[in-house]
Amino acid sequence: MLTRVLMISVLACWAIMAEVALADETIAAEEIHFTAADGVTVFADIYHAEAGKIAPLVMLFHQASSDGRGEYGTIIPRLTAMGLNVLVVDQRSGGTHFGSVNRTVNALGTKTKYCAAYPDMEAALNYAKTNGFSGPRFAWGSSYSAALVLKLGGDHKDDLTAVLSFSPGSGRAMGPCNANNYLETVAVPVLALSPRNEMKGRKEQFATLQAAGHQTFVAENGVHGSSMLVEARTKSDTSATWDTVIGFLKLHGAEYQ
Numbered sequence: 361m362l363t364r365v366l367m368i369s370v371l372a373c374w375a376i377m378a379e380v381a382l383a384d385e386t387i388a389a390e391e392i393h394f395t396a397a398d399g400v401t402v403f404a405d406i407y408h409a410e411a412g413k414i415a416p417l418v419m420l421f422h423q424a425s426s427d428g429r430g431e432y433g434t435i436i437p438r439l440t441a442m443g444l445n446v447l448v449v450d451q452r453s454g455g456t457h458f459g460s461v462n463r464t465v466n467a468l469g470t471k472t473k474y475c476a477a478y479p480d481m482e483a484a485l486n487y488a489k490t491n492g493f494s495g496p497r498f499a500w501g502s503s504y505s506a507a508l509v510l511k512l513g514g515d516h517k518d519d520l521t522a523v524l525s526f527s528p529g530s531g532r533a534m535g536p537c538n539a540n541n542y543l544e545t546v547a548v549p550v551l552a553l554s555p556r557n558e559m560k561g562r563k564e565q566f567a568t569l570q571a572a573g574h575q576t577f578v579a580e581n582g583v584h585g586s587s588m589l590v591e592a593r594t595k596s597d598t599s600a601t602w603d604t605v606i607g608f609l610k611l612h613g614a615e616y617q
Contacts, residue, residue, distance in 0.1 A: 400452055416497070
């Protein structure tokens with residue numbers, strides 16, 4: 361009975377304010393929603409920087425069958441500690457892979473294919489613009505969304521500073537939004553990352569990005585997507601991957617600590 365009461369209390373708390381407890385600290389986030397161009401309601405959490413909306417903003421987009429809170433729960437504190445605003449989005453293509461609910465899918469009643477989630481990402485960027493986040497803006501994608509942030513960086517180059525693409529999706533399931541379709545059209549700086557065990561199928565992809573002047577990184581003992589930053593998932597040291605990510609963010613204007 362006590363466990364059930366605690367679970368209900370936690371869910372009630374999330375209705376207004378999200379809390380992620382990590383590294384012996386609790387980080388509060390405001391739960392928000394906005395509307396995509398096709399009318400779908402997209403749910404998200406915004407973590408506000410002490411410096412306000414002039415501080416850089418990182419928009420986090422999750423991988424397949426996942427949600428923002430589940431995938432990024434242990435990553436968010438590293439970003440907020442840098443003094444960044446962080447927007448964590450639940451796209452309509454997602455689920456409960458990391459143990460928490462995708463609110464956008466839950467409200468919609470079904471999950472969609474990968475490409476259909478692109479309007480949610482455009483809506484997140486529009487939210488940032490219309491709500492006065494005037495600092496550098498970073499789009500961060502994982503797996504299928506790592507392909508879509510490359511598209512975002514071509515379609516909305518004037519509104520983005522740079523993109524981070526973790527295991528950019530290029531398999532058959534990606535269909536027309538395969539990451540390889542955007543390697544030469546992305547028009548902002550890119551950091552593309554992959555675990556070593558995925559490089560057999562990603563070698564040409566990374567070579568194309570490198571030829572265009574973009575940055576790539578191979579995590580020797582990494583795992584798929586943004587999880588390559590989470591030691592509980594990689595079972596190995598992630599410091600080199602983190603150093604690369606933080607260095608890229610700082611290089612493009614995220615020096616706000």
